[in-house]
Amino acid sequence: MSNHVLHVDQQIKSLEHSLKLAHDEWTRQDAKRRLLEEQLSKREQSILEYKETIETYERARLLLQQSAEYAREQAKQQMETLVTNALQYVFGPLFSFQIEIEEHGNKAVAEFYVVSDYEGIKVKTKPQDSRGGGVVDIVTLALRVALMETIQPKVEGPLLLDEPGKHVSGEYIHYLYEFLKSLSTMFGRQIIMITHNHHLAESGDLAYQVSIRDGISDVMEIDNT
Numbered sequence: 001m002s003n004h005v006l007h008v009d010q011q012i013k014s015l016e017h018s019l020k021l022a023h024d025e026w027t028r029q030d031a032k033r034r035l036l037e038e039q040l041s042k043r044e045q046s047i048l049e050y051k052e053t054i055e056t057y058e059r060a061r062l063l064l065q066q067s068a069e070y071a072r073e074q075a076k077q078q079m080e081t082l083v084t085n086a087l088q089y090v091f092g093p094l095f096s097f098q099i100e101i102e103e104h105g106n107k108a109v110a111e112f113y114v115v116s117d118y119e120g121i122k123v124k125t126k127p128q129d130s131r132g133g134g135v136v137d138i139v140t141l142a143l144r145v146a147l148m149e150t151i152q153p154k155v156e157g158p159l160l161l162d163e164p165g166k167h168v169s170g171e172y173i174h175y176l177y178e179f180l181k182s183l184s185t186m187f188g189r190q191i192i193m194i195t196h197n198h199h200l201a202e203s204g205d206l207a208y209q210v211s212i213r214d215g216i217s218d219v220m221e222i223d224n225t
Helices: 002-066 069-091 132-150 170-187 198-203
Strands: 095-104 107-118 121-125 159-162 191-194 207-213 216-222
Touching: 002 069, 002 107, 002 132, 069 095, 069 107, 069 132, 069 170, 095 132, 107 132, 132 159, 132 170, 159 170, 170 191, 170 198, 198 207
Parallel strands: 159 191
Antiparallel strands: 095 107, 107 121, 207 216
């Protein structure tokens, strides 16, 4: 009888050990799944941001390519000036924006470049190849504003921004929200933005914090006084 009990006890311990191993393996696989889902979500967001950036560039190119020569030069200068001002406002005077238009047959082709000055040497690169994602953010933001101000009939209404300057490093965020304020004043447009950056949130005249509790959105006004 004792041998039978011992045998059953060993079986129970063996099953408990197998169960623990199975649970540990499930935990590892579940953690791996969640990590992959998080990485997938980030990749999908990056793709969406990339598509939005490309769409902005293509809209600017289309505007320049379809304009008559005089109107094209005016639009080119307005875009170059606004984007250059944005880059210099945020990153300093060593940056500028340049649009090159070449005639290919009866078609005008526009290319965009960020020009930076490194110890007296001019370096010209495509925006997406420039220093860090922050440069792309600022170029895209400024181009969108330039399009709103250049396209005829003019697009009215507020400037809606989703995570502006998402990739701009912390040391430049202060300059970004100062630039956004100057845009609002310059063009007489209200700016409505969604952001996770508390510095940008605090820069607004009116700000709200939205959090989710038990599946219900909770909205609280942020005191920026």
